[in-house]
Amino acid sequence: MTWRDGSTSDDPQRFGTEAFYAALGRAFVAMCAVVPVLFLIEALDVGLHVNLDVTAGIIPHRIQGLDGVFFSPFLHADFxxxxxxxxxxILLGTFVLAAGTRRFLWSTLVIILVSGLGVWFTGSPNSVVVGASGVIFGYLGILLTRGVVERSWWNLAVVLLVGLLYGWQLLGILPTDELISWQGHLFGLLGGVAAAILFRRRRADGPAGARSESPTVTLP
Structure with missing residues (x-):
């Protein structure tokens, strides 16, 4: 079966299809597998007293803290x-991953770079920044932007649901005196917006005038 937009009944990007729910299920399992890895890293950090959150976190404006751009999303201050x-x-990552593994990986990389470098350039040099919050806000930015640029209403519905559950956390993109890296949240959100635009699926005319989906950016 083919819809007017060129998608078919086995299109994993089409809400309501069996392929869509199968992709969503696989993505959920994958994201559930990621979190135990983060807990293992934190357990090793605490158990071995290696202080990874200090030695591998982002230290703004300092060269020795630049490698934290890549390591900090996997580290946390405590349990x-x-x-x-x-x-x-898990929640946001599931819906981002369900749209495709390559898009997910490249989008995550963009978010990590934008969020991490944003913190490194604008954060306090007397701080060490760790945590996956920047990536989480990046995934939120992806879903929100995809809902607009790809006209994906289910993405907007997910953002609405997350907003109802965690809307108060959006205040985390505003400057605060608390020990929270609002810069990581803000630049993570911006990184998600950029990734959604860079790796968006655009509509193209098919052979019979139907509309089909194809990536704007060709990924290796």
Whole structure:
């Protein structure tokens, strides 16, 4: 069966198809597998007393803290910090990953770079920044932007649901005196917007005048 937009009944990007729910299920399982890895890293950090969150975190304006751009999303200040990030990471990551593994990986890389470098350039040099919050806000930016640029109403519905559950956390993109990296949240959100635009699926005319989906950016 083919719809007017050129999608078919086995299109995983089409809400309501069996392929869509199958992709969503696989993505959920994958994201649920990621979180235990983060807990293992935190357990090793605490158990071996290696202070990874200090030695491998982002230290703004310092060259020795630049490598934290890549490492910090996998590190957390403590287990409470990790607990607070786990559920939104699974929830948002599931819907981002369901749209395709390559898009997910490249989008995550863009978010990590934009969020991490944003923190490194604008954060306090007396701080060490760790945590997956920047990636979480990036996934939120992806879903929101995809809903607009790809006219994907289910993406907007997910954002609305997340907004109802965690809307108060959006205040995390505003400057605050608390020990929270609002810069990581803000630049993570911006990185998600950029990734959604860079790796968006655009509509193209098919051979019979139907509309089909194809990536704007060719990924290796």
């Amino acid at each position: 409470n910090h990790l607990y607070s990030n786990s559920i939104p990471l």
